[in-house]
Amino acid sequence: MIDDLPAGLTARHPVEEDHARVLGVLDAWWGGLKGQAGALERALLLPRLYFQHFTTTGFLVEGDGGEVAAFLVGFLSQTEPDAAYVHFVGVDPRLRGQGIGRVLYRAFFALAGSHGRRYVHCVTSPQNTASRGFHTRLGFTESAVKADYDGPGLDRVAFTLDLSASPLSRG
Ligand SMILES: CC(C)(COP(=O)(O)OP(=O)(O)OC[C@H]1O[C@@H](n2cnc3c(N)ncnc32)[C@H](O)[C@@H]1OP(=O)(O)O)[C@@H](O)C(=O)NCCC(=O)NCCS
DSSP states (O other): OOOOSOTTOEEEOOOTTHHHHHHHHHHHHTTTTTHHHHHHHHHHHSOTTHHHHSGGGOEEEEOTTSOEEEEEEEEEOSSOTTEEEEEEEEEOGGGTTSSHHHHHHHHHHHHHHHTTOOEEEEEEOTTOHHHHHHHHHTTOEEOOOBTTTTSTTOOBEEEEEEGGGOGGGOO
16 A cells, blocks of 8 residues: 555554554654643544544554554545645654655555645644644645634644645655
């Protein structure tokens, strides 16, 4: 499915049974960002439905022992026929900086492109400097901070990438 992951890692589409496994890594992988409120926010951002109804456009990466190593939850926009959306992505902190995040995005771009999608969107918290650096490095355009974007106190920055202009969408 994805053949350019580092040795020992394999990818597949997630299934419903993966929901609890992914929830179980969020706090450690996000480094406790925004404390207790952040933990609740993250759990609520990843309800089971993503592992029921959005599985064919997501990826789960596992290590040799079957442990969760990385994941990407994304989907094709139902509203915008030229858009796809990355909802959540994470890489085990011990495996960061090896290109795994980029590989997952490249695979998602290929999938989105094969469905005729040109734009990829996502959002992140302004405090998430790692996410902002990563998305900018991949070529996403970052918006100004959007206050209360996801509800009171839930500010976001939005990212957009035009696949037709991205080297990452070309093989
Ligand atoms: C963001 C995240 C997915 C990046 O995963 P990763 O596998 O370490 O990223 P990669 O190794 O593929 O890096 C790809 C590029 O982004 C850059 N990048 C990665 N993390 C970065 C950071 N913290 N700050 C700045 N740039 C960063 C890399 O330097 C690399 O660029 P280059 O090799 O072209 O110079 C990972 O840090 C993570 O899981 N963070 C916690 C969860 C999170 O915040 N998810 C995003 C919001 S949903």
